[in-house]
Amino acid sequence: MSDAPRVFNRRTLVTRAVHVVAGAGALALSAAPARATPDMMSEAIRKLVGGAKVNEGRVTLDIPPLVENGNTVPLTVAVESPMTEKDYVAEIHIFNEKNPQPYLVAAYIGPRAGKAEFATRVKLNDSQHIIAIARMSDGSFWSDGADVIVTIAACVEISEQ
């Protein structure tokens, strides 16, 4: 398999075919088969920020780089800010590339938070890039991104209901 970039033996072909068929079945049957793409994420981010510049820095997105179970992935976002009445973090938005929708969660905080940090747990459908964007009280946007490798994706298993 050294010189030819894509050589499959029969087993990988069969396994892949099974995955493709299973995936296609799940997609065809699910209510809304769409899947977000990096373009959809950019579009969602554009909708949030408008034409404003998104600066890198001040935001720390803490998410494990390797996740075994995509059904519950802990993440923490912290933003550097004095958190005073005049200068505070107003909103934190988190986006993803490959879930069915580009949004994960949005948090609205304010000067009374004292500390601009929040944590939650999300589902990730695939290995992908996650972006957190904070909107400051002065209207500026700051961001941080992280790559996550997911070994078992959310959404693939069938519910027991």
Place this chain on the structure above:
Amino acid sequence: MTRALVNVPARAKKGDIIEIKTLISHPMESGYRVGYGGEPLKRDIIQTFSCDYDGAKIFLAQFSPAVAANPFVSFHTVATASGKLVFRWEGDNGFEAEETAEIVVE
């Protein structure tokens, strides 16, 4: 019935930054999965979570279907006054839950 857990320090000094943790039992069915029979499972998620304290909404989160089942949220606030913190979750199919916690600020 829905079970919600909130963790708020019972006492704090005025001006201290306290951490609040919340957890609620909810399937957060994304609407993108199918059941054993191949039938699509209808979306059933919590859409918003908020916390009111000392006369104002101090925290609001908007969830997407990608928030994990049994949503956990932790956030911070400055202890300003003794009183009640009111936590509210609202979602699909008329889902509503409320939980309160008392804090003594000295």
